[in-house]
Amino acid sequence: MKKWALLAVIFVGGLLLWAEGGVPAFGDPSAPAYNYVAERYVREAYNETATINIVTAILADYRGYDTLGETTVIFTAGVAVLLLIRREGRL
Secondary structure (H helix, E strand, O other), X not given: OXXXXXXXXXXXXXXXXXXXXOOOOOOOOOOHHHHHHXXXXXXXXXXXXXXXXXXXXXXXXXXXXHHHHHHHHHHHHHHHHHHXXXXXXXX
C-alpha cells in the first residue's frame, strides 16, 4: 500500500511541476492579470458591485467561489489534523 501512495505522490508532484511551466513569472508585466483584470477591477468595481472598498468587491463579489473554496480547504485540513491528533491519543 505504501508503494502505491509513493507512486501517487510522485505522479501528482510531477504533474504539478509540469503544469507550473505554463505560469507567467512572478511580477511579469505582460501577465494577463496585470493587463486585463486589474484595470477592469479598478475601473468597474463600484459600478458592478456597489461596494465602496475595491478589495472587498474583489474577494466577495468577483472571487466569491474561489474564496469559499480556499476557506473549505483550510477548514478540511484543520479537521483532518484534529482527527489525526485525536487518533494518536494526544488530545
